[in-house]
Amino acid sequence: MKIVTGGAGFIGSNIVKQLNNRGIDDILIVDDLTDGRKCRNLQGLSFYDYMDYEDFAQEMADDTFDCGYIDVVFHEGACSDTMNYDGRYMMKNNYEGSKNLLRYCMQRKIPFLYASSASTYGSGKHGFRETPECEQALNPYAYSKLQFDRFVRRMLPLSKGQIVGFRYFNVFGPQENHKDRMASLIYQKYHELQKTGKITLFEGTGGFGNGEQVRDFIYVNDVVNVIFYFWEHPELSGIYNCGTGTGHTFNDFVHGIIEYCGKGTIEYVPFPEILKGKYQSYTQADTTKLMAAGYDRGFTLLHEAVKEYCSILEKSDGYYE
Incomplete structure (x- = not known):
């Protein structure tokens, strides 16, 4: 049995889809469907069973969970709302x-194999290496x-099994509709363009010009490729960046949307006060450790990924058919 926590979410449902593409469906999905929109992510996916996250978490806490033999856990379940300031809940x-x-x-x-985040690097002023001196929440x-x-890190020397954390950079792709304000830039700006005929971006901040903030955008298919590479190499453990190693400006990114749609202009809006001091204006994964682990499956070129995702947004509103 494969367990995918957050299996009805964005990256989790893409993991399930890629498992299905390999002919695998002995999967237990664990999630919270309070937001019923996530049910749409499960349509078309094949899996053995579903379990509510609260029930799952309680059984884990009580050490009473049992579903037979488990050969891997993909732990994607989490509250990913960076604007939620309820620290106790988090x-x-x-x-x-x-x-x-x-x-x-x-x-x-x-x-x-679990989801970490590039947000652990904070402003990034100390770099984006998987080392404590770069970390700043x-x-x-x-x-x-x-x-x-x-x-x-404290548990790794004690573990006799594989443990891998993936620090996701800016992931985009199908099945993220339910994420609302946490959805990727392409998802938000594609729909903004359809509604208004234009795309708004933040004015310059933190030394960056209008729309020149830089992010390491990575297509969700590439994220799953990275995860599966480590799954196929159980001798590898540790915390690894999951990004392309190449940064792109917001301007570059949204120009790909405009090019695909054949219409639109960019309008720059004032940078929100609430985000000052809490916003990453620059991210770019240091992939040295990932490459040293032997990862050799490459990454989809940004313009190709944007074109493919825009096509899915146009045909099926961003869901797999």
């Missing part, structure tokens, strides 16, 4: 729940992820 959900699941896997030598979400990474 730590209970993202930190304590993850610790309990990790302990369960360690006791049974089950490979544990700017909000409760980032702090919960960083604290779990630190816990993992």
Whole structure:
């Protein structure tokens, strides 16, 4: 049995889809469907069973969970809202729940592959290497992820099974509709262009010009490729950046949308006060450690990924058919 927590979410449902593409459907999906829109992500996917996250988390905490043999856990379940400042909730959900699941896997030598975040680097002023001196959490979400990474570092020398954390950079692609304000730039700006005929971007901030903020955008298919590479190499453990290693400006990114749609202009709007001091104006993964681990499957070129995703947004509103 494969367990995918957050399996009805963005990256989780893409993991399930790629498992299905390999002919695999002995999958237990764990999620919270309070937001019923996520049910749409499950349509067309094949899996053995579904379990509510609260029930799953409680059984993990009580050490009563049992679904037979488990050969891997893909842990994608988390609150990913960077604007949620309820630190107690973040730590209970993202930190304590993850610790309990990790302990369960360690006791049974089950490979544990989990979602970390590039938000653990904060402003990025110290770089984007997987080392403590580069880390700086700017909000409760980032702090919960960083604290779990630190816990993992303490557990790694004690573990006899595989543990891998992936620090996702700016992931975009199908099945992210439910994420609302946390959805990728392309998802938001594609729909803005359809509604208004223009795309708005932030004016310059932090030394960057209008729309010249830089992010390492990575297509969700490439994220799954990275995860599966490590799954296929159980001798590898640790925390790794999951980004392309190439940064692109917001201007470059949205020009790809405008080019695909054949219409639109860019309008720059004032930078929000609420985000000052809490916003990453520049991200670019240092992929040295990822490449040293032997990852050799490459990354989709940005313009090709934008074109493909825009096509899916146009044909099926961003869902897999």
